[in-house]
Amino acid sequence: MTIFVDMDEVIADAYHAHIDIYNQEYNAEIKVDECYGKEFWQCVPEAHQQSIKDHTRRDGFFQNLKIIPDSQEVLEALSKKHDVYIASAAMEFPQSLREKSDWLDEFFPFIPWQNRILCGNKHVLKGDVLIDDRSKNLGPFEGRSIMFTSPHNTQVTLFERADTWRDIADKLL
Amino acid sequence: MTIFVDMDEVIADAYHAHIDIYNQEYNAEIKVDECYGKEFWQCVPEAHQQSIKDHTRRDGFFQNLKIIPDSQEVLEALSKKHDVYIASAAMEFPQSLREKSDWLDEFFPFIPWQNRILCGNKHVLKGDVLIDDRSKNLGPFEGRSIMFTSPHNTQVTLFERADTWRDIADKLL
Numbered sequence: 001m002t003i004f005v006d007m008d009e010v011i012a013d014a015y016h017a018h019i020d021i022y023n024q025e026y027n028a029e030i031k032v033d034e035c036y037g038k039e040f041w042q043c044v045p046e047a048h049q050q051s052i053k054d055h056t057r058r059d060g061f062f063q064n065l066k067i068i069p070d071s072q073e074v075l076e077a078l079s080k081k082h083d084v085y086i087a088s089a090a091m092e093f094p095q096s097l098r099e100k101s102d103w104l105d106e107f108f109p110f111i112p113w114q115n116r117i118l119c120g121n122k123h124v125l126k127g128d129v130l131i132d133d134r135s136k137n138l139g140p141f142e143g144r145s146i147m148f149t150s151p152h153n154t155q156v157t158l159f160e161r162a163d164t165w166r167d168i169a170d171k172l173l
Numbered sequence: 174m175t176i177f178v179d180m181d182e183v184i185a186d187a188y189h190a191h192i193d194i195y196n197q198e199y200n201a202e203i204k205v206d207e208c209y210g211k212e213f214w215q216c217v218p219e220a221h222q223q224s225i226k227d228h229t230r231r232d233g234f235f236q237n238l239k240i241i242p243d244s245q246e247v248l249e250a251l252s253k254k255h256d257v258y259i260a261s262a263a264m265e266f267p268q269s270l271r272e273k274s275d276w277l278d279e280f281f282p283f284i285p286w287q288n289r290i291l292c293g294n295k296h297v298l299k300g301d302v303l304i305d306d307r308s309k310n311l312g313p314f315e316g317r318s319i320m321f322t323s324p325h326n327t328q329v330t331l332f333e334r335a336d337t338w339r340d341i342a343d344k345l346l
Binding site for chain 1: 175177258264265267268270271274275278285286287288289290291292293294297298299300315
């Protein structure tokens with residue numbers, strides 16, 4: 001079975017990084033539970049929104065993301081049974097490409113370079129399962145689309161859902 | 174129609190870059206017509222072969238590649254009629270990722286980031302045409318596989334072949 005796994009919001013915690021950077025730089029105290037159903041930039045005053053959107057163009061943003069809990073253990077087990085690919089829509093951010101490769105080397109070394117994909121969209125991927133946090137990626141996928149819960153997608157009901165990597169283990173292991 | 178186009182040896186001239194670097198650094202005069210049917214490292218004394226293989230890990234190697242003749246004009250025309258993706262197996266060389274993105278920005282700006290793929294292998298790409306110089310990529314592809322002629326693949330007879338981008342224009346435009 002061929003399984004595609006997204007990076008941001010699935011194995012790498014970009015959402016909390018946005019919150020942490022914003023709270024620190026604007027001396028704010030936004031909590032994640034104020035953000036359900038919204039992109040993080042929608043949770044801040046309009047005058048600050050562009051600065052949030054620019055986080056993903058900063059050197060080091062992707063290099064420093066924390067790991068989503070249990071993703072390492074479950075992915076390592078999955079990769080022993082299945083053909084697991086990391087598939088990240090990263091091409092919009094050229095400075096992220098090397099950082100994402102290095103981050104995978106550091107935290108997911110059991111996913112070899114042969115099974116890593118940095119792309120613009122995911123419409124052309126052929127496989128059995130896609131685990132992703134975005135409807136735009138899950139919708140066109142011809143296989144089983146599993147939405148991984150992130151604060152921004154809590155209101156979406158179109159897809160099979162996994163809230164945690166334990167859920168993924170129950171579904172696929 | 175979805176068309177995937179490889180980078181090295183199809184739109185970017187890596188083979189001649191290998192020759193030029195080697196000839197300069199070893200004071201040699203190897204000509205491309207001595208290389209037909211061989212990887213370039215197979216054309217040099219054994220003691221020099223590793224240095225050829227290491228070219229692709231050098232900073233600037235991919236940034237400085239010349240453009241394969243007519244690839245810009247034909248690809249721009251193709252991209253107006255079809256869904257054209259650049260698909261390069263680049264993940265083995267992390268330092269190449271940004272260079273390849275920048276090179277495409279410079280020479281193929283009409284292929285937007287949405288249509289660029291940097292991957293490890295191409296087994297999971299779903300589309301109609303793959304233009305590539307490598308049997309390992311063309312073989313597993315489920316659509317129309319077109320081998321773009323490079324010095325190293327002149328002996329391969331398994332695939333439909335294009336010697337130049339004018340050939341591609343004749344076939345696909």
